[in-house]
Amino acid sequence: MIGGKTAFASGVLLALAGGWLAFPRILYETRPQPVNFSHKVHAEKAGAKCEDCHSFRDDGTYAGIPTLDKCSGCHTAAMGTTAEEKSFIDQYVTPNREPQWLSYAQQPENVYFSHIAHVKLGHLKCEQCHGNKGGTGTLRPYQWDPISGYSRDIWGRTLAPVALRTEGGMKMDDCVDCHRRQGLEYSCLGCHK
Amino acid sequence: MTTTRRNLLKFVGGGAAGALLTPAPWRLITDTALWSENWPGIPRPARGEIRARFTHCTLCPAGCAVRARCVNGQPVSLAGVKPHPISHGALCPWGIAGHHLPYHPARVRQGPVKEALAAVARALSQRGAGERVAVLDLRPGRTVSWTYRRAMAAMDGGLYLTPHQPAYAIDLAAAQTVVSFGAPLFDGWGTPGNVFAARANFRLVQIEPVETRTAALADVWLPIRPGTETAMAAALAGEITIAETARATGVEEEAIGALKEAIAGGPAVVLAADSASPLMSLNGKLHALGHTVVARREAPVPEAWKKAAPATEVIAAPDRAIRVLLIDESLPGGYVRWQEIQPKLAANAVVVVFSSTSEGYARHAQYVLPAPVYPEAAEDVGLAIDTVAAVFRIAAPLVAPVVPVVNPGELVARIAGLPQADPLRERANAIYKAGRGTLLSYADGKSTPAKEVTADDFWKTLNQGGCWMDDSGKNAAPGKLEFRAAGEPPRDDLPLTVVVAEMRRDGLESPLMSKLERESNLRLSANRVAISPADAHANGIENGGRCVLETACGRLNVVATIDAGVPAGVVEISRGPRMADLCGASQRARVVRA
Numbered sequence: 001m002i003g004g005k006t007a008f009a010s011g012v013l014l015a016l017a018g019g020w021l022a023f024p025r026i027l028y029e030t031r032p033q034p035v036n037f038s039h040k041v042h043a044e045k046a047g048a049k050c051e052d053c054h055s056f057r058d059d060g061t062y063a064g065i066p067t068l069d070k071c072s073g074c075h076t077a078a079m080g081t082t083a084e085e086k087s088f089i090d091q092y093v094t095p096n097r098e099p100q101w102l103s104y105a106q107q108p109e110n111v112y113f114s115h116i117a118h119v120k121l122g123h124l125k126c127e128q129c130h131g132n133k134g135g136t137g138t139l140r141p142y143q144w145d146p147i148s149g150y151s152r153d154i155w156g157r158t159l160a161p162v163a164l165r166t167e168g169g170m171k172m173d174d175c176v177d178c179h180r181r182q183g184l185e186y187s188c189l190g191c192h193k
Numbered sequence: 194m195t196t197t198r199r200n201l202l203k204f205v206g207g208g209a210a211g212a213l214l215t216p217a218p219w220r221l222i223t224d225t226a227l228w229s230e231n232w233p234g235i236p237r238p239a240r241g242e243i244r245a246r247f248t249h250c251t252l253c254p255a256g257c258a259v260r261a262r263c264v265n266g267q268p269v270s271l272a273g274v275k276p277h278p279i280s281h282g283a284l285c286p287w288g289i290a291g292h293h294l295p296y297h298p299a300r301v302r303q304g305p306v307k308e309a310l311a312a313v314a315r316a317l318s319q320r321g322a323g324e325r326v327a328v329l330d331l332r333p334g335r336t337v338s339w340t341y342r343r344a345m346a347a348m349d350g351g352l353y354l355t356p357h358q359p360a361y362a363i364d365l366a367a368a369q370t371v372v373s374f375g376a377p378l379f380d381g382w383g384t385p386g387n388v389f390a391a392r393a394n395f396r397l398v399q400i401e402p403v404e405t406r407t408a409a410l411a412d413v414w415l416p417i418r419p420g421t422e423t424a425m426a427a428a429l430a431g432e433i434t435i436a437e438t439a440r441a442t443g444v445e446e447e448a449i450g451a452l453k454e455a456i457a458g459g460p461a462v463v464l465a466a467d468s469a470s471p472l473m474s475l476n477g478k479l480h481a482l483g484h485t486v487v488a489r490r491e492a493p494v495p496e497a498w499k500k501a502a503p504a505t506e507v508i509a510a511p512d513r514a515i516r517v518l519l520i521d522e523s524l525p526g527g528y529v530r531w532q533e534i535q536p537k538l539a540a541n542a543v544v545v546v547f548s549s550t551s552e553g554y555a556r557h558a559q560y561v562l563p564a565p566v567y568p569e570a571a572e573d574v575g576l577a578i579d580t581v582a583a584v585f586r587i588a589a590p591l592v593a594p595v596v597p598v599v600n601p602g603e604l605v606a607r608i609a610g611l612p613q614a615d616p617l618r619e620r621a622n623a624i625y626k627a628g629r630g631t632l633l634s635y636a637d638g639k640s641t642p643a644k645e646v647t648a649d650d651f652w653k654t655l656n657q658g659g660c661w662m663d664d665s666g667k668n669a670a671p672g673k674l675e676f677r678a679a680g681e682p683p684r685d686d687l688p689l690t691v692v693v694a695e696m697r698r699d700g701l702e703s704p705l706m707s708k709l710e711r712e713s714n715l716r717l718s719a720n721r722v723a724i725s726p727a728d729a730h731a732n733g734i735e736n737g738g739r740c741v742l743e744t745a746c747g748r749l750n751v752v753a754t755i756d757a758g759v760p761a762g763v764v765e766i767s768r769g770p771r772m773a774d775l776c777g778a779s780q781r782a783r784v785v786r787a
Contacts, residue, residue, distance in 0.1 A: 008203040
């Protein structure tokens with residue numbers, strides 16, 4: 001009798017350990033960003049503001065991650081003597097090659113998201129969806145789910161199917177939850193045009 | 194603990210139970226669903242820079258302003274432009290799905306261009322005395338229309354043919370009462386955004402036998418007995434008494450009296466489904482001319498263009514005289530029944546059609562040449578019936594032509610030997626030189642007097658989807674209005690009155706729209722008719738059954754929809770080219786079991 005219970009409990013424990021500890025490591029593939037960019041250095045030393053690089057165009061569309069032109073505006077030559085700076089100049093600025101940034105927040109193709117509607121009209125802060133990136137000294141590794149093809153940030157840091165806090169992800173449920181909390185309209189065609 | 198079969202099963206059972214308490218199975222279910230969305234073969238737009246571009250829709254003469262969301266330069270979704278003074282940010286369902294059209298599977302993809310040119314040259318050189326060459330322009334009022342007119346003026350015996358074109362525009366904003374004899378005011382008439390912007394200020398009285406979508410949204414729907422609209426018009430003109438009208442039309446005397454009072458109370462306008470209908474002459478009797486029915490205005494054209502061939506209605510062309518007929522069907526527009534065109538053709542006429550669909554005149558032409566579709570070509574739009582001020586807007590192309598296409602204007606100019614030029618640029622220069630009007634730029638929403646910008650900026654803004662709008666002058670009365678005689682008298686063997694339920698746009702429709710329409714049957718599709726249960730029962734027709742629609746012009750195999758909303762004695766049709774050929778002038782029909 002005891003042997004049977006132990007076997008069952010062992011199975012449960014093994015599955016729990018595998019599901020909570022091993023599964024996330026197996027599920028996500030970690031990829032480095034092309035450049036070890038520091039938001040903190042740019043904010044503190046260069047006095048840059050978020051919108052200096054992540055700007056809206058005249059037509060209202062959002063420029064997203066800045067292109068090399070923006071970086072080259074200041075980094076025509078190495079600014080400082082760090083190895084990262086030298087590598088950035090040699091690998092990207094001098095050969096005029098765009099860094100292939102990995103976007104943590106890249107949404108599926110069937111999603112229409114308007115930054116200008118949320119930031120200018122809804123007065124949302126960037127941090128609310130993207131977290132506090134402005135004060136980070138280095139870019140954290142990009143974690144990619146090869147089955148779904150999306151970043152871990154879309155799902156959210158927690159893997160639990162039922163989360164205590166709804167914030168932290170960028171899934172459809174997260175958008176709907178936020179709209180519901182704010183008493184805002186939400187419908188299929190709002191995002192899936 | 195010994196390893197027994199029972200313990201092993203318990204261990205596996207425990208593992209399964211434990212796994213349910215972890216994220217793994219739940220997450221794998223979601224991931225698998227997402228993975229299936231990205232299987233190879235599922236169309237996916239390219240990732241890339243997202244930009245907004247502006248243009249104008251050319252799917253109908255309304256020319257609504259369009260904001261295209263483009264990824265890597267490829268349009269992925271279309272929306273209206275809010276500050277536009279005519280379209281007011283609205284787009285119809287066809288306009289919203291317009292960027293699908295270049296990839297339509299049924300599009301005409303190739304055509305015998307060299308053979309067509311050789312046949313035209315041969316026919317022109319061999320034509321006998323009195324034989325003519327003609328261009329049929331289904332969307333007059335564009336810059337390319339002026340090219341056709343100039344080309345026909347340059348050719349010996351050239352004729353510039355058009356469908357019936359109203360010489361007036363309707364100023365809905367000036368109307369207090371709109372009396373509509375079956376005009377689909379809220380279902381594709383005029384410029385949708387303009388109609389809805391003016392809606393709050395007018396009262397709509399819809400007079401038609403069937404409760405169409407417009408009738409359902411009207412302030413008053415008067416369900417008139419089919420074919421008695423002329424009697425109602427006579428009553429409104431004061432030519433017959435209300436009691437007589439009520440007896441003839443089946444509409445209550447109080448309703449007719451109230452309508453007469455409303456018309457007398459303020460500016461009114463009468464609309465008919467067909468702009469050539471004699472019912473439109475009622476506007477003259479209601480003193481609407483110069484107030485709500487006004488003279489059409491056109492944007493300036495270069496002085497040299499004014500020696501162009503005049504517009505002639507097909508019906509007015511000489512019989513058996515046209516040796517070469519070139520038909521521009523590249524944009525959906527008016528449709529002239531083939532039965533009206535055929536008698537005008539000489540015995541060995543050459544007919545060339547520029548089209549993207551094989552449904553329209555391609556059925557009758559010897560040569561079908563692939564034409565560009567929206568939004569592939571740079572062209573101006575023309576004028577809608579509710580556009581009062583003169584406007585000039587260019588449909589800036591959003592994609593390069595997907596198949597090798599022929600530009601109809603360039604080819605006709607080449608046949609006529611006109612010098613190579615850019616007519617759009619010449620027209621824009623003429624408008625700029627006129628020194629009046631306002632230039633609207635959609636990207637920044639700015640409105641600037643045309644005389645305050647340079648000629649280059651004027652042209653650049655127009656090509657970036659801007660719009661020139663003339664100063665709002667005083668409304669003038671239109672010239673002489675010409676109408677066609679009413680349809681044929683009732684025939685005993687054709688007991689049903691034809692009512693057009695859907696004013697279908699000729700030409701391609703997005704496959705998405707076709708799917709919604711044809712599979713859901715929400716709108717009457719091209720091969721369907723709707724009849725009342727009583728008529729269906731009398732003829733042994735079942736819902737969805739195959740039957741034959743017969744008119745004085747011929748027969749067509751159709752599918753029947755039995756609709757209790759259709760009154761007895763009426764057959765509802767959807768007006769495509771085949772139906773127009775069959776029912777164009779005929780208002781009487783019968784439906785029999787196939």
